[in-house]
Amino acid sequence: MTGLRYVYAVCRPFRSALQTQLKGVAGEPPKQLTHHGLVAVLSTVPERDFAEEPLRAHLEDLDWLTETARAHQSVIDALTVVTTPLPLRLATVFRDDSGVRIMMEAREAEFRRTLDRLEGRVEWGVKVYAEAEPAENGPPAGTPTSGRDYLRQRRSRARAHDDMWQHAETFASRLHATLSERAEDSRLHAPQNASLSGASGRNVLNAAYLVPRADSESFVELVDRTKDEEAGIRVELTGPWAAYSFVGEEGA
Amino acid sequence: MTTPSRLPEPYSSNGSANLADILERVLDKGVVIAGDIRINLLDIELLTVKLRLIVASVDKAREMGIDWWEDDPSLSSRARRDELARENAELRERLAALEPGRGQEEIP
Numbered sequence: 001m002t003g004l005r006y007v008y009a010v011c012r013p014f015r016s017a018l019q020t021q022l023k024g025v026a027g028e029p030p031k032q033l034t035h036h037g038l039v040a041v042l043s044t045v046p047e048r049d050f051a052e053e054p055l056r057a058h059l060e061d062l063d064w065l066t067e068t069a070r071a072h073q074s075v076i077d078a079l080t081v082v083t084t085p086l087p088l089r090l091a092t093v094f095r096d097d098s099g100v101r102i103m104m105e106a107r108e109a110e111f112r113r114t115l116d117r118l119e120g121r122v123e124w125g126v127k128v129y130a131e132a133e134p135a136e137n138g139p140p141a142g143t144p145t146s147g148r149d150y151l152r153q154r155r156s157r158a159r160a161h162d163d164m165w166q167h168a169e170t171f172a173s174r175l176h177a178t179l180s181e182r183a184e185d186s187r188l189h190a191p192q193n194a195s196l197s198g199a200s201g202r203n204v205l206n207a208a209y210l211v212p213r214a215d216s217e218s219f220v221e222l223v224d225r226t227k228d229e230e231a232g233i234r235v236e237l238t239g240p241w242a243a244y245s246f247v248g249e250e251g252a
Numbered sequence: 253m254t255t256p257s258r259l260p261e262p263y264s265s266n267g268s269a270n271l272a273d274i275l276e277r278v279l280d281k282g283v284v285i286a287g288d289i290r291i292n293l294l295d296i297e298l299l300t301v302k303l304r305l306i307v308a309s310v311d312k313a314r315e316m317g318i319d320w321w322e323d324d325p326s327l328s329s330r331a332r333r334d335e336l337a338r339e340n341a342e343l344r345e346r347l348a349a350l351e352p353g354r355g356q357e358e359i360p
Contacts, residue, residue, distance in 0.1 A: 004289060052289050066271060069278045076278075089282040093289035103285060114283075125273060192272050199270070238273050244281035 003044035004051070005094040008075045009085035009242070010104065010111050011039050016082040025071040026050075030078075035101045036108055038115075041079060042100060050093050059091065080242045084119050086111060087242045114247055122216060122240035124209045126179060126223055127192070129201035129234040130168035164232065165204075171233050172205035175226055182219055183209035187245040201234055208245035216240060 006025055013034060024030045024043035033040045048054060058064045072090050079085040094100045104111070144150035180186045191203035211219045223237045 007285075007287070010283070050289060055289060065275075069271070069274050072278050073274050087278075087282040089284050090278040091287075091289075092285050093287045095288040099288045103287070107285065189276060192276075241277065244277040247281070247283045 011085040014083035125238035128205035131201040185210040
């Protein structure tokens with residue numbers, strides 16, 4: 001007995017085994033609970049960490065949250081290699097197996113619809129950064145010789161700055177249009193703040209694309225080709241992710 | 253039964269994903285289900301608000317890279333600080349407004 005059930009994902013039965021050393025949150029290996037032809041992937045977690053009160057407290061602890069998010073994601077990643085999982089949001093916890101079964105019955109029709117829609121698809125993340133401040137890039141400003149000269153230099157720097165954003169945004173929307181054509185679906189996420197992420201440059205595009213596995217290689221090549229296209233613009237690709245951004249039933 | 257083909261090897265590890273990439277997915281996307289342990293939507297909303305407060309105030313922020321909630325248009329660090337201070341005040345108000353709401357919900 002004892003212990004709560006932390007559910008990572010729901011998927012169809014799959015044949016391949018998960019990596020043997022795979023550990024979920026709280027260090028327990030994930031198990032499968034099959035019910036009505038669907039599989040919940042879960043692991044046992046201790047009450048002292050995952051009951052309501054301790055969980056709430058933990059969620060505000062960034063170190064705990066980081067560790068748990070990574071463990072959650074590593075299980076989802078492992079599943080993505082062998083099947084098409086529907087990833088559940090972090091910290092979906094039940095008392096026992098029967099609680100999980102009740103949930104699966106209640107959501108069965110929806111799970112099946114979504115699994116049908118996402119079967120064989122993965123999510124790719126693409127971020128575009130405008131790399132450099134033009135002030136650092138442009139010709140050296142030189143020492144202004146007068147107030148008027150100083151203002152002129154300032155204006156021209158500001159103009160170069162605007163041009164760069166304009167340029168980066170044009171590039172990003174063109175790239176998004178191209179990638180959207182090659183993907184079955186896409187989502188635009190809020191850009192990540194460069195000052196906080198530590199990534200250099202400013203994030204001007206943060207998008208997710210739903211792509212069939214079979215087309216993933218060419219999608220990745222397409223993104224790779226854009227990487228050196230423009231000076232001052234950096235393109236980052238992440239994935240394949242489980243289709244996190246596309247599990248909602250209605251669009252956008 | 254699913255028998256997916258393996259993905260191109262160099263891309264199967266998600267190596268370039270940063271923590272912000274992971275958090276924006278596991279916290280903000282994915283299927284939302286009310287478990288027996290009730291971290292309901294409101295709690296997640298609270299969590300998001302609280303995280304943002306924490307992130308705005310500690311050095312950890314840089315490393316974490318959490319801020320999928322917004323696009324900060326300001327380019328000067330001064331403006332950013334002011335913006336954060338203003339936002340913190342706003343978020344605290346919102347938090348205060350949410351907390352009693354949650355209390356009510358729990359009382360049948």
